[in-house]
Amino acid sequence: ERRPDVRPRHLDHIRRLDEDGQIRFAGPLKDDRGAPCGTVIVMEAEDLARARSVAESDPYLLEGVFEAVEVFESLQVFPELEEQ
Structure with a gap:
């Protein structure tokens, strides 16, 4: 299991995005036994290509913890945003 060794680099990657104000939510998915x-x-990006680039540079993917990543565009409905 490579996850424990790679986790600090993965968290640094996410932390940098959070410090830049791009992260809206991030966390592990768990199976029915509670294992990751x-x-x-969920992040904000200029476009889908930028979001894909960020996902593809995650150490978990680069170091083989993840087999693949999937990136989707979304539209926020709730919580409602104030009109600008």
């Missing part, structure tokens, strides 16, 4: 089975990250 993935990660969900």
Whole structure:
């Protein structure tokens, strides 16, 4: 299991994004036994290509903890945003 060794680099990667104000939510997915089975990250990015680039540079992917990443565009409905 490579996860414990790679976790500090993964968290640094996410922390930098959070410090830049890009992260809206991030945390592990867990299976029915409570074991980590993935990660969900909701972030703001200029476009889908940038979001994909961020996901593909995650140490968990680069070091083989994750087999793959999936990136989707989303539209925030709730909580409601104030009109600008």
